Amino acid sequence: MSTQRPAQAPRHTPMMQQYLAIKAEHPDILLFYRMGDFYELFYDDARRAAELLDITLTQRGQSAGEPIPMAGVPVHAVENYLGRLVRMGESVAICEQIGDPAASKGPVERKVVRIVTPGTLTEETLLDERRENLLAALASQGQRHSLAVLELSTGRFTALEVEGEEALQAELERLQPAELLVEESAPIPTGFDEARLRRRPPWHLDPDSARDQLLAQFGTRDLAGFGIEDRPGIIAAAGALLQYARDTQRGALPHIDGLQLEQQDEAVILDAWSRRNLELERNLQGGEEHTLVSVLDTTLTPMGGRLLRRWIHRPLRRRAPLVERLDAIEALQQGGRLEELRERLRPVGDMERILTRIVLRSARPRDLKALGASLAQLPLLQEVLADHNAPLLQRTAEEMAEFPQLAELLARALVENPPAVIRDGGVIAQGYDAELDELRALSEHADGFLEELEQRERARTG
Numbered sequence: 001m002s003t004q005r006p007a008q009a010p011r012h013t014p015m016m017q018q019y020l021a022i023k024a025e026h027p028d029i030l031l032f033y034r035m036g037d038f039y040e041l042f043y044d045d046a047r048r049a050a051e052l053l054d055i056t057l058t059q060r061g062q063s064a065g066e067p068i069p070m071a072g073v074p075v076h077a078v079e080n081y082l083g084r085l086v087r088m089g090e091s092v093a094i095c096e097q098i099g100d101p102a103a104s105k106g107p108v109e110r111k112v113v114r115i116v117t118p119g120t121l122t123e124e125t126l127l128d129e130r131r132e133n134l135l136a137a138l139a140s141q142g143q144r145h146s147l148a149v150l151e152l153s154t155g156r157f158t159a160l161e162v163e164g165e166e167a168l169q170a171e172l173e174r175l176q177p178a179e180l181l182v183e184e185s186a187p188i189p190t191g192f193d194e195a196r197l198r199r200r201p202p203w204h205l206d207p208d209s210a211r212d213q214l215l216a217q218f219g220t221r222d223l224a225g226f227g228i229e230d231r232p233g234i235i236a237a238a239g240a241l242l243q244y245a246r247d248t249q250r251g252a253l254p255h256i257d258g259l260q261l262e263q264q265d266e267a268v269i270l271d272a273w274s275r276r277n278l279e280l281e282r283n284l285q286g287g288e289e290h291t292l293v294s295v296l297d298t299t300l301t302p303m304g305g306r307l308l309r310r311w312i313h314r315p316l317r318r319r320a321p322l323v324e325r326l327d328a329i330e331a332l333q334q335g336g337r338l339e340e341l342r343e344r345l346r347p348v349g350d351m352e353r354i355l356t357r358i359v360l361r362s363a364r365p366r367d368l369k370a371l372g373a374s375l376a377q378l379p380l381l382q383e384v385l386a387d388h389n390a391p392l393l394q395r396t397a398e399e400m401a402e403f404p405q406l407a408e409l410l411a412r413a414l415v416e417n418p419p420a421v422i423r424d425g426g427v428i429a430q431g432y433d434a435e436l437d438e439l440r441a442l443s444e445h446a447d448g449f450l451e452e453l454e455q456r457e458r459a460r461t462g
Helices: 014-024 043-053 076-085 167-175 207-218 232-249 272-277 290-298 304-313 319-334 338-345 352-360 367-385 392-399 405-412 433-442 446-461
Strands: 030-035 038-042 058-065 064-074 092-099 110-116 135-141 142-151 156-163 179-185 197-200
Touching: 014 030, 014 038, 014 110, 030 043, 030 076, 030 110, 038 043, 038 076, 043 076, 064 076, 076 092, 076 110, 092 290, 110 232, 135 167, 135 232, 135 338, 142 167, 142 232, 156 167, 156 232, 179 207, 197 232, 207 232, 290 304, 304 352, 319 338, 319 392, 338 367, 352 367, 367 392, 367 405, 433 446
Parallel strands: 030 092, 135 179, 179 197
Antiparallel strands: 030 038, 038 064, 058 064, 092 110, 135 142, 142 156
């Protein structure tokens, strides 16, 4: 719990009054307060950040007659520091300057634009591309436990119900959520790390208000189509999770457009002890060597790697889909085009997460370049898959949409190797926009342009 000193407006400078007012809204997490080319932290936040990140603790003059502890990180390197903090289980509120400094009579207007938490990451640099990063919410009624689970970086939203503490422990061991939302008085689930627990007020898990949120999110009249209309526990957990995700992102989440109900009788249930001892993804020493995933994972895309892990952690019980998968594997092995298919998959980027960043308006130039390269492969992938008789491959080919105009636009508009961030410039290819080409030429050859202009004016005026 933070011991952040309260704002006493008359005793502080206008800027510190602004800082303390914003900090009061986020008392229990670190606040990165944008000042020019740095994110600054003050008071207890500065002391804590200096300890966690091994950065210099200094001071910024005085406020209310006392020195102000201060620490900071450069804007251009902020994701490195955020990555370290979220791996420690910390959450960070990002406060940006949104006002015009030239038009501001007092401190530039600022507001928190996003809260970075371990379970709500979307940035490529903060995520493991082959593992899901899950946010979960739990609503319990006696021995009946309802779980809602969201992978914010892809929009995958699922829910399930289990009976008993042992079954709950097994599901939490399978899912390994980065954060678990629970009602503030709920007990800690057996075997779960308390540092990943996020306690929420009771009204956040109210089924009625949660239902309204879900209906508004999905644009439906009821929840029958998702199979949860008569499951108040799941509705409560899903609503609380959706509200938490919206709060952290400070905006709408249009890529979350549905919820999938997982049925317990569809998959083999492994208890937590069996899951650990089978060394599915982690060996008994905590590493990845000699695990089932390490043997089986020859996937070529991040999306394939994540899907394989889901399949391994939740093996199916029903015969029909298993036979369909085996038929597809046999068709690929005997069809003579397996290596060609793998070559077509190599350029495909992480389209799930790229599209999410586009929707959340956080995409970067390299995301768009990777999207264009991936779209260009779709007709080729479709042709290879359609050349096999297996129903699963045929259906996949039929469902695979093509976007030739978008692929061509991205290829034409973007440079071959875009910069990491748009503020570095040089994103749009030469020849795409005549006006931009002219402005770029003026910027790069200003001296020559001025000399040419001077010569023309001298010739004109004599």
